[in-house]
Amino acid sequence: MAMGTYRKSVATMVQQDIAGRGIRDQRVLEAVASVDRKQFVPKALEDAAYDDRALPIAGGQTISQPYIVALMAEHLRLKGTDTVLDIGTGSGYAAAVLSQLAGRVISVECIAELAQSAKARLEHLGYDTIxxxxxxxxxxxxxxxxxxxxxxxxxxxSVPDALYQQLKVGGRMILPIGPPGHVQMLKLIIRQEENCWQEEDILPVRFVPLVAAM
Incomplete structure (x- = not known):
């Protein structure tokens, strides 16, 4: 299939599933449109790359739903000079999107196989700020x-204490909180002062659990 067809498919996904569901930040829409999700899914699932749903990857993990990636990015309100901590690299898709909005992305993955493959993939695709x-x-x-x-x-x-402490005053953190295998709540946390964090519930979600390094 021609590369132009893939770009059209990305554009359709952004128009229908992301802008069509209420994402208004033009920088976020452009960031998602610039990242070819096909490059981040298993070859057997390439035909589903532009579906607005999570897809399985290696290690029992998933690549997140494009709408959720965009929604989380929109709530972070990133500037081009920002340094972002990305937890759960997976295949590297969300890190790639975030890298189009921020100056630098530090992405942490607990599963060695995924960390190694994501690093190689992102380097190959030219994402040199990750x-x-x-x-x-x-x-x-x-x-x-x-x-x-x-x-x-x-x-x-619950929110890991280390993440509370590693967020700048004035910084924003977005993450799902809740038990594995059940619906969780996507929360936005703003560090207002050294010892003061504001929390806001965004919407119910379902993510894989945060697990220790393997």
């Missing part, structure tokens, strides 16, 4: 903290 690290996402990545924004693509029972 650094993939293998580690326990609940611990964040203290080396590059504090962060202007934190994006978490896996659910925990």
């Amino acid at each position: 650094q993939v690290c293998q580690g326990d996402g609940a611990l964040g990545c203290k080396k590059y903290a504090p962060y202007d924004a934190i994006h978490v693509a896996a659910a925990a029972p």
Whole structure:
């Protein structure tokens, strides 16, 4: 299939499933449109790459639904100079989208196989502002903290303390909170002062659980 056809499919996905569902931030729409999701899904699922749904990848994990990636990015209100901590690299799709909105993305993946493949994929595709690290996402990545924004693509029972502490004052964090295998709540957290965080419920979601490094 010609590359132009894939671009048209991405455009249709953005128009129908993202803008059509209420995402209004033009920078976010352009960021999603610029990342070819086909490059981040298993070859056997390429025909479903532009469907607005999560898809399975290696390690029992998933690539997130495009609408949810866009929604989370919109709530982070990223600037081009921001440094973002991305927890749960997976195949690297969300990190790629975030990299079009921010200056630098530090992406943490607990599963070695996924971390290695995502790193190679992102390098091959030219996403040179993304650094993939293998580690326990609940611990964040203290080396590059504090962060202007934190994006978490896996659910925990509560917000890990390390992520609270690694967020800059004035920074925004978005993540799903709730038990594995059940509906969770997507929450936006803003660090208003050194010891003051504001929390807002966004909508019910269903994510894979945040797991320790493997």
